[in-house]
Amino acid sequence: MNTSTLTPATHRASLAIGDERAARRVVDVLTEIFFEGEAAVAAFERPDGRWDVTVHFADAPDQTLVRRLVANAASEDAARTLAFDTIEAKDWVKASLEDLVPVPAGRFVVHGAHDRARVPQNKLGIEIEAALAFGTGHHGTTRGCLLLLDHVLKAHVPNRVLDLGTGTGVLAIAAAKALHRGILASDIDAPSVMVARENAHLNGVGDRVHAVRATGFAAPDFAANGPFDLVLANILANPLRQLAGPMSRHLARGAHVILSGLLNHQAPAVIAAYRARGLVPVLHLKIEGWSSLLLRAVE
Structure with missing residues (x-):
């Protein structure tokens, strides 16, 4: 395996929001709080009209802090739907070749x-x-x-x-x-x-x-x-x-x-x-x- 394509394990937080404005508020707040290199934030509209917001962290995040930030930007209900997990180290180029x-x-x-x-x-x-x-x-x-x-x-x-x-x-x-x-x-x-x-x-x-x-x-x-x-x-x-x-x-x-x-x-x-x-x-x-x-x- 070419180790240059191996990405390290990352930590992820994700949630779905039904309102575009709320999704953008969450993105803005998280982008402002976490410095570049600490987290990458993205939001995408789903076919059903809801929005997926995903945050990738270089290090394990303070989950309580992230929930509080989402609650302030969107709602307590949105904060409760937050899911945290860890993405294993993976050769993404090889995986994409296998999937496509x-x-x-x-x-x-x-x-x-x-x-x-x-x-x-x-x-x-x-x-x-x-x-x-x-x-x-x-x-x-x-x-x-x-x-x-x-x-x-x-x-x-x-x-x-x-x-x-x-x-x-x-x-x-x-x-x-x-x-x-x-x-x-x-x-x-x-x-x-x-x-x-x-x-x-x-x-x-x-x-x-x-x-x-x-x-x-x-x-x-x-x-x-x-x-x-x-x-x-x-x-x-x-x-x-x-x-x-x-x-x-x-x-x-x-x-x-x-x-x-x-x-x-x-x-x-x-x-x-x-x-x-x-x-x-x-x-x-x-x-x-x-x-x-x-x-x-x-x-």
Whole structure:
């Protein structure tokens, strides 16, 4: 075993809160009390609308103090639900490789290097390293987008394709492999753009995926490469709603749009935003509490 990947045992405190504001108050208080290096605090919304708050401590925490801080920030009831445990030392890279089995999504299979040989001959393999947690295909949103992309490509051959918010580049790589043509991919995060380029080269489509750093549709690359016949955007609900107007102005007639990154209860508001811009819903996939939408621009 490579001991450089072995993480030491850590101590964890976790609780679920039904109110976003309370969850953020807890995060703010704990972040303020514990110095950097003493604790790492995170909060995530669950598919059921509740919030999970998790704190990882380098050393065993004073449980009474932590409960008191949570009670002050949220409520006594929230403090009583706090659970403390210890996470054993573990080689997380090795564990993630073992856990991330190949994920089929229509004609596509997302896999790690260790499973390269397990991709069927009649499928298009997309190789993504296990260390890149978001965008490996194991998240419901990525799989939903790939399934909808496969659905669209069975009946249409888009000429101009955009992967907006590309992340690890999975969707751009999938489109490039299936269509054998250039794909524009963008992300607001510079490291993500670099990762997408590296993954495109790893998958043999480095000359087809043009990854750029851009916010929204402001960069000149969008005007130069549009109007788009197909847009894939696996982002978040609020940015998707805000992008409805700018995106609609960069679409060709009859264009398809695949949207994801939204929880099931957020889908109606996103659909409404795009319907107001002339896009009608075609399919709605729900996977593990997450929604993926296929819409089409009115011709």
